[in-house]
Amino acid sequence: MASQRLLRFDDKVGLIDQTASLLLDALCARQAVNGSASLCLTGGALANQVYDQMAAAARSSHLRANNIHLWWSWDFFVATDNPERNSLQALSRLAGALSLDPAKIHPIPSSSVTSDPEAGAAQYAQELREHDPIDICLLELNPSGQIAGFFPQHLSPTSTSLVAGITDAPLEHPELVTLTRQGLNTSREIWVIASGEDVASQLHQAFDQDPVLPASHLTGSESVLWLTDAQAVSQMPFHHCTL
Numbered sequence: 001m002a003s004q005r006l007l008r009f010d011d012k013v014g015l016i017d018q019t020a021s022l023l024l025d026a027l028c029a030r031q032a033v034n035g036s037a038s039l040c041l042t043g044g045a046l047a048n049q050v051y052d053q054m055a056a057a058a059r060s061s062h063l064r065a066n067n068i069h070l071w072w073s074w075d076f077f078v079a080t081d082n083p084e085r086n087s088l089q090a091l092s093r094l095a096g097a098l099s100l101d102p103a104k105i106h107p108i109p110s111s112s113v114t115s116d117p118e119a120g121a122a123q124y125a126q127e128l129r130e131h132d133p134i135d136i137c138l139l140e141l142n143p144s145g146q147i148a149g150f151f152p153q154h155l156s157p158t159s160t161s162l163v164a165g166i167t168d169a170p171l172e173h174p175e176l177v178t179l180t181r182q183g184l185n186t187s188r189e190i191w192v193i194a195s196g197e198d199v200a201s202q203l204h205q206a207f208d209q210d211p212v213l214p215a216s217h218l219t220g221s222e223s224v225l226w227l228t229d230a231q232a233v234s235q236m237p238f239h240h241c242t243l
Helices: 012-034 045-058 086-094 117-129 181-185 197-207
Strands: 003-009 037-041 068-072 074-076 136-140 163-166 176-179 189-194 223-229
Touching (some): 012 037, 012 045, 037 086, 045 136, 068 086, 074 086, 117 176
Parallel strands (some): 003 223, 037 068
Antiparallel strands (some): 163 176
């Protein structure tokens, strides 16, 4: 069974800084063993702040950016140049600081290149199958309980499909393409970032294995790492000990 670990930082700033630092270190470690590494990105305000910090710290790290494969766990099925695309938001932050190899950037198909979300999902699933499993999949826990492209009342299909096309997501853009539960859990490591009191109940439910919550179904093939701040874990049980 994959291990579960939770790291708590004092505040949001510490969470962002340390997540970026830990990601860079983990990717460098993967490269040291395998020569390359792969990272699956997500969308969200907190994730974007992590990317900003990664870009700032990457120049002084040992990361070989041209040996990084970038994937996405979900994205809106809108035009490629739509500013709400997760891939566009992430690359606008990372590409200026990292010498990425365009051939190793794998955005989810948009409405500019394929006919509908189902077709985009089939295309992305095929691309995933042609590569090694993702090393690290970064996700953000949303106050609504959203993980990747799924919500508490809108769970991932339990089939063996890696990617799904969604047409009725409870978002401003209801059409999207997302990795399924199966797709997410083929990643070697899953990292979930969570910040603020408004996610505290969702985080507690996830650790209680509430089946309604998408985050409760995350396993990864090796480990799940939760990166939180003090407010996010305010409803979690804890123990004081003295040595």
